[in-house]
Amino acid sequence: MRVKICGITQVQQGQAIAELGATALGFICVERSPRYINSQQIQEIIRVIPTNIDLIGVFANPSLTKIKGVLQVAQLTAIQLHGDETPEFCAQVKQLWPHLEIIKAFRIKTVGSLENIPQYVEAIDTLLLDAYDPQQLGGTGKTLNWDILATFKPDRPWFLAGGLNPNNILQALDNLAPDGIDLSSGVERSPGDKEIGKVAQLFTKLNQVHSKNKY
Numbered sequence: 001m002r003v004k005i006c007g008i009t010q011v012q013q014g015q016a017i018a019e020l021g022a023t024a025l026g027f028i029c030v031e032r033s034p035r036y037i038n039s040q041q042i043q044e045i046i047r048v049i050p051t052n053i054d055l056i057g058v059f060a061n062p063s064l065t066k067i068k069g070v071l072q073v074a075q076l077t078a079i080q081l082h083g084d085e086t087p088e089f090c091a092q093v094k095q096l097w098p099h100l101e102i103i104k105a106f107r108i109k110t111v112g113s114l115e116n117i118p119q120y121v122e123a124i125d126t127l128l129l130d131a132y133d134p135q136q137l138g139g140t141g142k143t144l145n146w147d148i149l150a151t152f153k154p155d156r157p158w159f160l161a162g163g164l165n166p167n168n169i170l171q172a173l174d175n176l177a178p179d180g181i182d183l184s185s186g187v188e189r190s191p192g193d194k195e196i197g198k199v200a201q202l203f204t205k206l207n208q209v210h211s212k213n214k215y
């Protein structure tokens with residue numbers, strides 16, 4: 001299972017999190033987020049990260065020029081679109097950067113929020129389901145209603161996000177079988193400042209599932 005830790009802002013924390021077992025690191029390219037870092041800062045972190053780790057830039061309603069500007073500096077392997085991007089926009093991104101993984105995030109409020117997903121499947125590689133919040137786009141610490149996902153079997157691999165932390169991760173994985181999990185505020189001291197002890201706790205919990213052959 002993929003494990004993405006998102007909202008990395010510091011070189012040493014990125015390194016430590018990769019060493020603990022994260023398969024992906026996420027960098028927030030959304031200027032109004034308290035976890036925002038610029039493309040030079042992202043590249044400083046990427047420089048010291050092993051090449052087998054996925055490096056995901058998180059955008060929300062970006063222009064193509066904005067994405068291009070970040071990619072010119074930071075060697076990302078994936079683009080996460082976390083706003084209200086259309087399937088057509090996602091397809092444009094995929095066409096321009098076919099070597100990158102395109103992850104489309106959906107903020108799930110009700111079961112009806114899942115209805116739009118099939119329209120995106122052709123244009124993207126991976127889905128990500130996060131909790132809905134009326135004020136914030138992401139990094140909310142809110143869990144979504146997992147019951148809504150009981151019969152969710154999309155045609156693309158998917159990440160479960162939204163309010164995951166070392167205390168609720170096993171319950172989440174008892175209920176659902178995502179291809180990956182994505183954590184941000186559940187493993188930090190304050191926005192963008194990751195707490196390495198909490199990340200270590202997360203992997204201890206995940207190893208318990210692994211030893212029962214579930215992870």
Ligand SMILES: O=C(O)c1ccccc1N[C@@H]1O[C@H](COP(=O)(O)O)[C@@H](O)[C@H]1O
Nearest residue numbers: 006033138139140141161162163184185
């Ligand atoms: O983290 C942010 O500040 C952020 C800003 C804008 C778009 C997405 C953002 N984060 C994404 O939120 C989820 C999970 O957050 P949490 O675990 O509930 O804190 C994750 O997909 C991040 O990429």
